Amino acid sequence: MTDSIARQQLLYVQDQASDDEIARQAELYGPLTDSVRELIEVALLTEVDDPEVRAALEHIESAKRLLRQRINPGPYGVRWGASGQKRAWGNAAAGLRNAVAPPLIVECDPDGRARVDFHLGSAYEGPAGLTHGGVSALVLDQVLGAAAEAAGAPGMTGTLTLRYRRPTPLGALHAEARIDRVEGVKTIVTGHLSGPDGVCVEAEGVFILPRWARGKDSAAVSDPA
Numbered sequence: 001m002t003d004s005i006a007r008q009q010l011l012y013v014q015d016q017a018s019d020d021e022i023a024r025q026a027e028l029y030g031p032l033t034d035s036v037r038e039l040i041e042v043a044l045l046t047e048v049d050d051p052e053v054r055a056a057l058e059h060i061e062s063a064k065r066l067l068r069q070r071i072n073p074g075p076y077g078v079r080w081g082a083s084g085q086k087r088a089w090g091n092a093a094a095g096l097r098n099a100v101a102p103p104l105i106v107e108c109d110p111d112g113r114a115r116v117d118f119h120l121g122s123a124y125e126g127p128a129g130l131t132h133g134g135v136s137a138l139v140l141d142q143v144l145g146a147a148a149e150a151a152g153a154p155g156m157t158g159t160l161t162l163r164y165r166r167p168t169p170l171g172a173l174h175a176e177a178r179i180d181r182v183e184g185v186k187t188i189v190t191g192h193l194s195g196p197d198g199v200c201v202e203a204e205g206v207f208i209l210p211r212w213a214r215g216k217d218s219a220a221v222s223d224p225a
């Protein structure tokens with residue numbers, strides 16, 4: 001095993017947090033994340049005068065000083081509580097504590113299906129008024145990966161193939177995925193992302209259970225939101 005894989009595995013942590021403690025943290029940090037996400041949008045779109053921008057910056061710097069007083073050196077990793085409840089709260093697509101995440105709250109079925117309705121604001125723009133193609137890839141990677149994981153066949157993304165069929169608007173969107181087939185350690189998943197006018201992006205992903213995880217309980221290596 002290489003040092004980098006060993007270091008990565010240290011970020012899969014059983015911290016034995018109780019369900020009550022996890023609920024407390026979700027209630028505390030969820031609104032903080034939502035507020036920071038709104039801040040990103042407001043900072044992008046504000047048209048107030050210069051003194052107001054400078055005053056807002058002071059407030060933000062002050063909030064950062066407060067939060068930095070005790071800080072995890074990061075990254076967040078994946079944590080399991082006492083009941084087996086998992087938190088991938090740093091996940092860039094779906095992490096409860098990650099304001100960069102759209103966020104996605106993905107619904108999954110154990111037969112290997114996943115779906116999510118979500119909203120992308122101005123912070124996810126690529127072409128003018130449209131969703132950035134890399135963000136579409138982020139969303140589809142997560143939703144396809146979640147479908148594989150839901151069926152107990154999780155894996156790292158080996159290959160993700162996308163076909164951008166029509167421009168993806170910002171605003172209300174939908175993504176869904178289903179397992180096409182499982183071939184040994186490979187799970188092949190298909191899916192799409194759609195907007196009000198229909199399918200915008202089609203996807204196929206090959207998710208591979210890495211060598212270091214083979215023979216382990218799949219729940220112990222999966223990476224849920």
Ligand SMILES: CCCCCCCCCCCC(=O)SCCNC(=O)CCNC(=O)[C@H](O)C(C)(C)COP(=O)(O)OP(=O)(O)OC[C@H]1O[C@@H](n2cnc3c(N)ncnc32)[C@H](O)[C@@H]1OP(=O)(O)O
Pocket residue numbers: 141142143145146149154155156157158159184185186206208209210211212213221222223224
């Ligand atoms: C589990 C927790 C996470 C669970 C995560 C769940 C959340 C999902 C959403 C987030 C997903 C991500 O962002 S994941 C992050 C992005 N992805 C990565 O960083 C992956 C980086 N690459 C790797 O770690 C590795 O290359 C792997 C794991 C993909 C494969 O390496 P390996 O484990 O050594 O595989 P190996 O034994 O050689 O090959 C096994 C089989 O897969 C085929 N194969 C090998 N590489 C590829 C490939 N890139 N694309 C297609 N097929 C491939 C081989 O031909 C072989 O087929 P055959 O001979 O058996 O037919």
